[in-house]
Amino acid sequence: MGEAAAFFVDHLVNGQHTNGFGEDRDTTVQIGDRSYVIDGSHEGNPLFLGVQIHDKTTNKWSIPTVLGTGPKPCKGYSAIVLKQGRILVIKKGSASDDSIWFLEVDSPFVREQRKLLGREVVAWSKGVRGNAEKPIVISGPSGVGKGTLITMLMKEFPSMFGFSVSHTTRSPRCMEKNGVHYHFTDKTVMEKEINDGKFLEFASVHGNLYGTSIESVEVVTDSGKRCILDIDVQGARSVKASSLDAVFIFVCPPSMKELEDRLRARGTETEEQIQKRLRNAEAEIKAGKSSGIFEHILYNDNLEECYKNLKNLLGINDDAPVNGVEVEGINLPKEHTVTKKEDKIMIQETGEATKNDMIVLDLSSINGGAPGRTRGIVLDTVKSS
Ligand SMILES: Nc1nc2c(ncn2[C@@H]2O[C@H](COP(=O)(O)OP(=O)(O)O)[C@@H](O)[C@H]2O)c(=O)[nH]1
Numbered sequence: 001m002g003e004a005a006a007f008f009v010d011h012l013v014n015g016q017h018t019n020g021f022g023e024d025r026d027t028t029v030q031i032g033d034r035s036y037v038i039d040g041s042h043e044g045n046p047l048f049l050g051v052q053i054h055d056k057t058t059n060k061w062s063i064p065t066v067l068g069t070g071p072k073p074c075k076g077y078s079a080i081v082l083k084q085g086r087i088l089v090i091k092k093g094s095a096s097d098d099s100i101w102f103l104e105v106d107s108p109f110v111r112e113q114r115k116l117l118g119r120e121v122v123a124w125s126k127g128v129r130g131n132a133e134k135p136i137v138i139s140g141p142s143g144v145g146k147g148t149l150i151t152m153l154m155k156e157f158p159s160m161f162g163f164s165v166s167h168t169t170r171s172p173r174c175m176e177k178n179g180v181h182y183h184f185t186d187k188t189v190m191e192k193e194i195n196d197g198k199f200l201e202f203a204s205v206h207g208n209l210y211g212t213s214i215e216s217v218e219v220v221t222d223s224g225k226r227c228i229l230d231i232d233v234q235g236a237r238s239v240k241a242s243s244l245d246a247v248f249i250f251v252c253p254p255s256m257k258e259l260e261d262r263l264r265a266r267g268t269e270t271e272e273q274i275q276k277r278l279r280n281a282e283a284e285i286k287a288g289k290s291s292g293i294f295e296h297i298l299y300n301d302n303l304e305e306c307y308k309n310l311k312n313l314l315g316i317n318d319d320a321p322v323n324g325v326e327v328e329g330i331n332l333p334k335e336h337t338v339t340k341k342e343d344k345i346m347i348q349e350t351g352e353a354t355k356n357d358m359i360v361l362d363l364s365s366i367n368g369g370a371p372g373r374t375r376g377i378v379l380d381t382v383k384s385s
């Protein structure tokens with residue numbers, strides 16, 4: 001069965017439900033036997049939109065786990081059911097960079113998370129105009145020179161690349177700054193956030209927990225830069241399996257002896273930690289070369305040469321354009337009607353201030369999705385003749 005056939009809009013109303021939320025800011029969307037009520041607060045927190053589900057067959061209300069960062073509440077919303085278990089939520093009277101949101105209630109991601117967490121799940125994704133270049137995943141054993149190569153790239157092309165700042169439970173080294181090199185965090189806090197679905201991937205590496213939050217990748221991409229992730233092979237495997245379409249690069253040392261010398265010369269680890277990293281390095285190099293995850297293997301013998309090879313494979317030359325798409329803002333009217341025709345959503349202003357211009361939201365080339373961002377949205381104003 002095609003996924004789209006399972007969903008249809010029964011009605012699209014504001015404030016017509018009986019669950020006791022009682023706010024006229026609520027919006028109800030019905031899909032099959034279920035009503036999704038998008039409410040002005042999340043678990044009593046007025047800063048987040050809440051979601052409740054009413055099942056007609058059992059006449060029961062439930063509060064799902066909400067993954068991803070959702071929109072902040074505003075005066076009102078329009079909602080419309082899309083295919084693949086997504087609800088398009090349009091914030092009324094807001095700027096285009098904050099007006100288009102997707103609530104996934106039965107998308108492939110949500111179904112997988114529902115199975116994984118064993119409970120009802122919905123997930124938010126923010127609609128973003130334009131597309132972004134593929135993120136770059138760089139892996140390799142400790143001491144091979146990943147950090148050095150990434151620093152060189154970001155220094156030479158500061159407006160082109162941004163670093164995804166990982167979370168880790170390891171202690172900071174003396175030159176490392178919280179929020180710049182890592183988000184240094186407590187294990188229980190990080191485990192809770194992983195359980196809340198805030199991480200794209202995570203892994204236990206050299207006895208500590210490391211992970212990439214969805215937000216850390218999206219913050220870089222939102223700024224129009226190409227995101228670089230320095231993560232281990234397990235993390236790269238998880239990213240490869242996720243919806244994030246990335247370029248995967250593995251960095252190898254010229255020899256184990258050279259790797260050991262570099263680790264010692266760096267002087268950031270104790271002897272015990274160096275031994276642990278060297279033991280793990282053999283397995284990492286084997287996995288990196290044979291797992292089929294990495295489409296590029298770089299040998300970091302001579303640093304300048306390796307850096308040149310890295311730039312070549314990323315297709316960078318000196319006059320490469322800055323990434324990101326500049327788009328002019330469009331404000332969505334406070335009072336409007338929404339109609340849907342295939343992949344196009346027509347937003348028509350209503351009320352006294354009507355200028356008769358219609359805003360057309362084209363969803364035909366959207367990509368990505370919850371949790372995080374749905375990109376590739378085209379938003380245009382169509383003047384009335
Ligand atoms: N899976 C995963 N691995 C990470 C992440 N951040 C860093 N790592 C990896 O953890 C390992 C240890 O990193 P670190 O403690 O900074 O030591 P270094 O590699 O010797 O500089 C390296 O292989 C990193 O690539 C992350 O967010 N996720």
Ligand SMILES: Nc1ncnc2c1ncn2[C@@H]1O[C@H](COP(=O)(O)OP(=O)(O)O)[C@@H](O)[C@H]1O
Nearest residue numbers: 142143144145146147148262266300301302303
């Ligand atoms: N090609 C190279 N030749 C010699 N030393 C290198 C080379 N690349 C990196 N280094 C040095 O090796 C050490 C480890 O590099 P680093 O970038 O911290 O590795 P990683 O981030 O992979 O753990 C650093 O002291 C760095 O200056």
